[in-house]
Amino acid sequence: MKTARMVVDLSFVGVLLYLSSSKTKKNGVLPTRDERKRVTQRKMYAWDPPAAAKSDEIRSETALALSQPHQPFFSFTATETMSGAGKTVCVTGASGYIASWIVKFLLERGYTVKASVRDPKDPKKTDHLLKLDGAKERLHLFKANLLEDGSFDAAVDGCDGVFHTASPFFINATNPQAELLDPALKGTLNVLASCSKASSVKRVVVTSSMAAVSYNRRSRTPDVLVDETWYSDPDLCQETKSWYVLSKTLAEEAAWKFTKDKGLDMVTINPAMVIGPLLQPTLNTSAEAIANLVNGSQTYPNLTFGWVNVKDVANAHIQAFEIPSANGRYCMVERVAHYSDIVELLHKLYPSFHLPQKCADDKPFVPIYQVSKEKVKSLGIDYIPIEQSIKETVESLKEKNFIGGGSSNM
Numbered sequence: 001m002k003t004a005r006m007v008v009d010l011s012f013v014g015v016l017l018y019l020s021s022s023k024t025k026k027n028g029v030l031p032t033r034d035e036r037k038r039v040t041q042r043k044m045y046a047w048d049p050p051a052a053a054k055s056d057e058i059r060s061e062t063a064l065a066l067s068q069p070h071q072p073f074f075s076f077t078a079t080e081t082m083s084g085a086g087k088t089v090c091v092t093g094a095s096g097y098i099a100s101w102i103v104k105f106l107l108e109r110g111y112t113v114k115a116s117v118r119d120p121k122d123p124k125k126t127d128h129l130l131k132l133d134g135a136k137e138r139l140h141l142f143k144a145n146l147l148e149d150g151s152f153d154a155a156v157d158g159c160d161g162v163f164h165t166a167s168p169f170f171i172n173a174t175n176p177q178a179e180l181l182d183p184a185l186k187g188t189l190n191v192l193a194s195c196s197k198a199s200s201v202k203r204v205v206v207t208s209s210m211a212a213v214s215y216n217r218r219s220r221t222p223d224v225l226v227d228e229t230w231y232s233d234p235d236l237c238q239e240t241k242s243w244y245v246l247s248k249t250l251a252e253e254a255a256w257k258f259t260k261d262k263g264l265d266m267v268t269i270n271p272a273m274v275i276g277p278l279l280q281p282t283l284n285t286s287a288e289a290i291a292n293l294v295n296g297s298q299t300y301p302n303l304t305f306g307w308v309n310v311k312d313v314a315n316a317h318i319q320a321f322e323i324p325s326a327n328g329r330y331c332m333v334e335r336v337a338h339y340s341d342i343v344e345l346l347h348k349l350y351p352s353f354h355l356p357q358k359c360a361d362d363k364p365f366v367p368i369y370q371v372s373k374e375k376v377k378s379l380g381i382d383y384i385p386i387e388q389s390i391k392e393t394v395e396s397l398k399e400k401n402f403i404g405g406g407s408s409n410m
């Protein structure tokens with residue numbers, strides 16, 4: 001039993017390795033994807049017929065989802081659009097993938113945004129923000145680094161709210177302490193210290209992660225429902241050298257302690273793998289997961305993840321700030337899917353694409369599990385379906401020329 005659990009828990013280490021090398025190779029005769037899927041599905045049915053059926057729905061729902069474009073919950077009326085008028089908020093790490101969407105939606109809603117970036121002179125980090133509607137009038141850039149004490153004081157000063165998204169999300173850390181753990185943990189405390197100094201700040205919304213929720217010694221199988229009461233186990237992260245997972249786990253843990261001690265109102269948003277269109281000109285780690293599949297990778301990883309659209313994640317941040325009763329943590333997963341399902345969805349959407357045909361290992365597929373959608377509903381989030389998210393990601397990757405180099409998937 002313990003071994004089985006570890007297979008599941010080690011999955012994040014796997015994706016990190018996969019993301020760092022898109023061309024995972026495995027020679028030898030392997031069962032086909034369909035053969036192994038049948039084995040996995042037999043197991044899933046044995047555990048929980050409805051959950052297993054859900055996995056099959058991924059395929060049958062594709063055509064339907066795409067033929068009926070998702071109607072976003074957030075089609076604002078004129079007054080709702082301006083709910084931020086007269087308010088000033090700070091977004092840390094504003095040039096990042098998720099943060100750029102938060103800044104865009106905040107500006108659309110009339111907020112004045114104080115955006116922190118590490119290098120305001122780097123056009124790759126700022127041009128896409130400066131071009132947003134409302135940026136000319138209401139976007140102000142601030143230079144700040146997570147590792148410098150007091151660095152965020154000026155950006156946070158006078159703000160009604162703070163969205164703390166800045167934290168490194170990458171894989172190939174040669175020095176995990178300096179490159180991942182310190183910026184995540186010390187950086188979060190640094191930002192929160194600035195918030196507690198600024199008496200204007202009414203709430204802090206922190207971008208945490210499902211990485212801080214589900215990596216513990218509990219099994220994750222189709223009958224298991226992960227929710228906001230779950231916490232990742234730092235010892236397990238350490239044992240498995242899951243440094244990014246550890247960075248998010250320690251940062252969230254420290255943030256809850258700090259805000260409780262200082263009486264700061266904090267809400268965390270805990271998304272899984274975030275996909276959807278990119279606003280920034282650079283390739284971020286989670287969009288790279290899709291880019292790798294369509295860019296000539298021979299195999300897909302034997303991993304199962306939750307997936308969610310970046311626009312839903314950005315909107316949830318703003319709702320978590322605006323809705324007075326919002327509190328605690330919010331898990332964000334539209335669908336839990338194995339990489340083989342993602343490949344299958346890609347194939348349905350882009351039949352001419354050359355996609356990986358086989359899994360990177362010959363073990364049984366890591367099973368799916370469930371993630372509760374109950375709490376996030378109270379933020380008004382009606383998730384964009386995964387099919388649409390994948391399509392938006394690919395279209396955006398094409399537009400930004402992240403698809404093509406060496407593969408025939410143009």
Ligand SMILES: NC(=O)c1ccc[n+]([C@@H]2O[C@H](COP(=O)([O-])OP(=O)(O)OC[C@H]3O[C@@H](n4cnc5c(N)ncnc54)[C@H](OP(=O)(O)O)[C@@H]3O)[C@@H](O)[C@H]2O)c1
Pocket residue numbers: 092093094095096097098099117118119125144145146147165166167168169183207208209210248270271272273274275284285286
């Ligand atoms: N994408 C996902 O799938 C996902 C899922 C769950 C949670 N999250 C969380 O969401 C947040 C944003 O992630 P993302 O996917 O949008 O990644 P991203 O595009 O790589 O953005 C990360 C941001 O963190 C900033 N940053 C990193 N180190 C910093 C430092 N020392 N000082 C100041 N800023 C620093 C970066 O600033 P520069 O622009 O200056 O490099 C960048 O703006 C992170 O907290 C991440 O853990 C992401």
